[in-house]
Amino acid sequence: MTDALNEPLTLTEDVTLPNRIGKAAMSENLCDTEGTIDGKLVKLYERWGRGGAGMLITGNVIVHRDGRTEPHNVVLDGDRNLPMLKRWAEAAQADGSKLFMQINHAGRQTMRAVTWEPVAPSAVAVKRPGVFSVPRPLEDAEIEDLIERYAFAASQAYAAGFAGAQIHGAHGYLVSQFLSPLTNLRTDRWGGSLDNRMRFVLEIARAMRKATSPTFAITAKLNSADFQRGGFSSEDSVLVAQALEAEGLNLLEISGGSYEKPAMMGAARESTRKREAYFLDYAEKMRETVKMPLMVTGGFRTRAGMLEARETGAVDVVGIARPFAVDPDIARRLLDGDETPLQQGDTKVGVRLFDDLLNLWWYQGQMERMASGQEPLPDLGKFGMLARNLGGVTKHVLARRFS
Numbered sequence: 001m002t003d004a005l006n007e008p009l010t011l012t013e014d015v016t017l018p019n020r021i022g023k024a025a026m027s028e029n030l031c032d033t034e035g036t037i038d039g040k041l042v043k044l045y046e047r048w049g050r051g052g053a054g055m056l057i058t059g060n061v062i063v064h065r066d067g068r069t070e071p072h073n074v075v076l077d078g079d080r081n082l083p084m085l086k087r088w089a090e091a092a093q094a095d096g097s098k099l100f101m102q103i104n105h106a107g108r109q110t111m112r113a114v115t116w117e118p119v120a121p122s123a124v125a126v127k128r129p130g131v132f133s134v135p136r137p138l139e140d141a142e143i144e145d146l147i148e149r150y151a152f153a154a155s156q157a158y159a160a161g162f163a164g165a166q167i168h169g170a171h172g173y174l175v176s177q178f179l180s181p182l183t184n185l186r187t188d189r190w191g192g193s194l195d196n197r198m199r200f201v202l203e204i205a206r207a208m209r210k211a212t213s214p215t216f217a218i219t220a221k222l223n224s225a226d227f228q229r230g231g232f233s234s235e236d237s238v239l240v241a242q243a244l245e246a247e248g249l250n251l252l253e254i255s256g257g258s259y260e261k262p263a264m265m266g267a268a269r270e271s272t273r274k275r276e277a278y279f280l281d282y283a284e285k286m287r288e289t290v291k292m293p294l295m296v297t298g299g300f301r302t303r304a305g306m307l308e309a310r311e312t313g314a315v316d317v318v319g320i321a322r323p324f325a326v327d328p329d330i331a332r333r334l335l336d337g338d339e340t341p342l343q344q345g346d347t348k349v350g351v352r353l354f355d356d357l358l359n360l361w362w363y364q365g366q367m368e369r370m371a372s373g374q375e376p377l378p379d380l381g382k383f384g385m386l387a388r389n390l391g392g393v394t395k396h397v398l399a400r401r402f403s
């Protein structure tokens with residue numbers, strides 16, 4: 001078919017996406033506790049690669065083991081994973097998809113199951129007592145070291161044959177903590193004015209480019225806003241996007257929110273809003289001054305909604321996450337003109353923490369199935385997944401507390 005979802009998109013001299021459907025990052029949590037990659041991730045991405053998406057973004061790959069979002073993330077703090085990164089890139093890209101490594105550090109959003117001593121720009125804890133500790137403010141030299149770690153991870157992706165890398169600058173993780181005046185109370189060159197708060201992400205983008213090549217696609221995922229009073233605003237977001245564009249960023253993915261306000265999952269949605277994608281209005285605002293390709297993620301469920309979003313001129317890539325865990329072939333179907341709405345599997349029992357974990361582990365359970373060669377199971381039992389994972393996390397929390 002030739003329509004606005006099937007058009008190719010060139011990001012760099014070497015990287016052209018074959019179409020406009022992007023699988024957004026979903027943390028797979030499939031490694032051992034050292035962050036070592038094995039055949040499971042390769043198998044999962046081989047399956048997704050067969051599904052026809054133009055872009056596959058990995059779940060967050062972590063630059064420091066004490067900054068994992070979950071105990072079983074990929075950690076790149078040396079080159080021991082390089083042979084498996086190569087197999088990962090090969091499997092994902094065998095049928096034409098382009099693979100991007102999302103690079104992250106959880107900062108203050110590092111759970112106690114990972115460490116009781118997280119680091120962050122400032123000592124501002126996530127408002128979920130019991131799950132997160134008060135973080136220690138980073139020293140200047142540690143910030144410089146972290147910038148180099150993000151660049152190192154990008155250089156590993158480049159060496160392994162990934163098409164690009166993505167700085168995770170959204171969802172309240174470390175980069176996002178530097179950007180927000182609610183979590184960055186620093187008075188040095190990394191805090192205060194927006195110019196200072198965005199220094200961390202700009203230096204990461206610069207260091208990544210230096211460590212890779214002009215032909216490697218460097219992208220970022222950025223919050224349209226924090227959706228918290230006094231936080232990172234949509235005006236700030238546009239200014240950061242402009243600055244990233246000036247650094248030569250090849251694509252920007254727009255999302256929003258944090259653990260305290262999970263707008264990325266639809267939590268900040270105005271009930272009167274007609275559009276299915278949560279951040280389309282923000283993308284349109286950004287498009288007024290930002291020329292680089294924009295990907296918008298969150299809420300897309302119908303082909304008509306995607307085509308309508310493409311028509312605005314503000315959305316170059318349609319980002320989709322949860323439905324890819326329920327059906328790995330959605331891109332192919334959408335590209336072939338199938339109008340069946342996409343499925344997701346969220347459950348609500350009404351207690352936020354409980355719901356978040358229930359859903360996270362259910363999606364990860366589907367990824368685990370694909371990673372072991374099975375197909376997803378839409379009626380996979382949620383409470384069984386919850387019970388299984390709670391046991392594991394309790395073990396990790398106790399191990400970290402008493403080690």
Ligand SMILES: Cc1cc2nc3c(=O)[nH]c(=O)nc-3n(C[C@H](O)[C@H](O)[C@H](O)COP(=O)(O)O)c2cc1C
Nearest residue numbers: 024025026027059060264298299320321322360363
């Ligand atoms: C299980 C799960 C894991 C996720 N992990 C990540 C992640 O590692 N990095 C990220 O940027 N977003 C992550 N997300 C958020 C998605 O990328 C996306 O922004 C969100 O699910 C909204 O898109 P959707 O409505 O198409 O699902 C995750 C979402 C889910 C459900």
